[in-house]
Structure formats: structure tokens, C-alpha cells
Amino acid sequence: MRVKIFIFILIIGVICVPAYFIMCSFGLFQNEKVLVQYKVAVDLEGEKYDAWPVISSFTAIDKKGDDRQLYYQAEGAGLEYLFQLAYGQYELKPSKENPFLDGRIHYTLDHPDYVRQEKKYKNANDYSQLQHYYNQQEQVIYTYNPEARLDKTYVRSIITTGMTRSSGGSSSLVKDNYINISRLFKDKLGITVKVDVDEDNKIVTLFMI
Structure with missing residues (x-):
């Protein structure tokens, strides 16, 4: 009887372990989702404008909740444009090309660099790549x-659902660190x-208030 129970548990384990990793690859156990299949827009007086080059595949939100948080990949291109949206440093370009949007955002150039990188050396050969975020007064926030x-508090590790990353002949989950933009902007700006x-x-659609 004990042998049968052991065999049954072993079979269940063999089935469940691969199933667990498959579900992980689809991000079923996380509270956030990356917006690979969405368009990111910003609301301006009731109209929706394409926020590109805020990149949807680098953008994530909470899957549910009344107060969903916005996240952006920490080392992803385009994060600085979220600062420009927050500070209103853009022009509106109305367009009917996309019937679901009222146009697109044209980001202006008269602003400081809100995202800057710095090499912090550990020795003559090795260093860490730090990323500093600045406010409009050019103070590090x-x-x-x-x-x-x-x-x-400000960083979340998030899986991109259903995607894998290849390296050295093997593949792994696409898992990156994301900055909690909602909390960072609320606390620091x-x-x-x-x-x-x-x-x-x-x-x-994003609302900057």
C-alpha cells in the first residue's frame, strides 16, 4: 500500500513540476503584466494620444485593482519620456491615422536629462552601471x-508572459527589474x-495629475 502511495506521489510530482514552470513562463503567479499586446497612450483633456516612444513591451501594470501601479523596465529605452509627460514637456500632434487615438505626442528637447548613467568602479577593471533619475531641478531623486x-519599495522583478530569452544555447524566462513609476513619481515628484x-x-491610458 505504501509503495502505491509513493508511486502515486512520484507521478503527481513529475507532472506538477513541469506544469509549475510552464505556468511561471506565463506569469500566472505574479500580480503584474507587461503590456506587450497593448498601445500605451496618455489622456489629455479627455483625448488619447500615442505616448510612443514609451515602449509597451517595457511597460507593465498591476493585473487588477482600483489603484493599479505603473512600472517601466529599469534598463529599458524610453523611461525618460515618462518624466516629460509628467512635466508637460511635449506638443500634441492631432492625427486620425489610428481611429482609436486622437494623435500622438511630440516630445520637446528643452529639458534636462532625467535618466543618466554612471560607472562606479570597484577596481581598475570592474564596475557597476548605476542609473540616476533626476527631477526638473536636476536633483537626484x-x-x-x-x-x-x-x-x-521602488523596484519589482516582473516576467514577460510567454517569452523566453536565449543565451549560450539555452533559454530562460524573460524576467527584468521594473521601476514602480507610480510610487516614484508620487513620492519624489x-x-x-x-x-x-x-x-x-x-x-x-495614463493620467498624470
Whole structure:
């Protein structure tokens, strides 16, 4: 009888372990999702404008909740444009090319660099690549160090659902660190970021208040 129970448990284990990793690859056990299949827009007086080059595949939100948080890949291109949206440093370009949007954002160039990198040397050969975030007064508001222990206040490790990353002949989950933009902007800039999700039309709209 004990042998049968052991065999049964072993079979269940053999089935469950691969199933667990498959579910992990689809991000079923995390509270966030990366917006690979969505368009990211910003709301301006009730109209929606394409926020590109804020890149959807580098953008994530909470899967559910009344106060969804916005996240952006810490080392992903385009993060600096979120600062420009927050500070209103852009022009509107109305367009009817996309019937689901009212146009696109044209980001202006008269602004400081909100995201800057710094090499912090450990010795003559090795260094860490730090990433500093600045406010409009060019004061550092946060520093991200990819080698440091995860700062759970402002950084979240998020899986991109259903995608793998190849390296050295093997593949692994696409898992990256994301900055919690909602919390960072609220705490450091005094700006509230709201998120609205239109599942039918695949649009995630940002509100900067």
C-alpha cells in the first residue's frame, strides 16, 4: 500500500513540476503584466494620444485593482519620456491615422536629462552601471543599481508572459527589474499617475495629475 502511495506521489510530482514552470513562463503567479499586446497612450483633456516612444513591451501594470501601479523596465529605452509627460514637456500632434487615438505626442528637447548613467568602479577593471533619475531641478531623486539587493519599495522583478530569452544555447524566462513609476513619481515628484485599461481596444491610458 505504501509503495502505491509513493508511486502515486512520484507521478503527481513529475507532472506538477513541469506544469509549475510552464505556468511561471506565463506569469500566472505574479500580480503584474507587461503590456506587450497593448498601445500605451496618455489622456489629455479627455483625448488619447500615442505616448510612443514609451515602449509597451517595457511597460507593465498591476493585473487588477482600483489603484493599479505603473512600472517601466529599469534598463529599458524610453523611461525618460515618462518624466516629460509628467512635466508637460511635449506638443500634441492631432492625427486620425489610428481611429482609436486622437494623435500622438511630440516630445520637446528643452529639458534636462532625467535618466543618466554612471560607472562606479570597484577596481581598475570592474564596475557597476548605476542609473540616476533626476527631477526638473536636476536633483537626484533615485538611484538604481542592478547589482544591489532588490529595493522592493521602488523596484519589482516582473516576467514577460510567454517569452523566453536565449543565451549560450539555452533559454530562460524573460524576467527584468521594473521601476514602480507610480510610487516614484508620487513620492519624489508629487505627481499622481493613474492607469485606465481598455481591454476591448487594447489601450492602456495614463493620467498624470
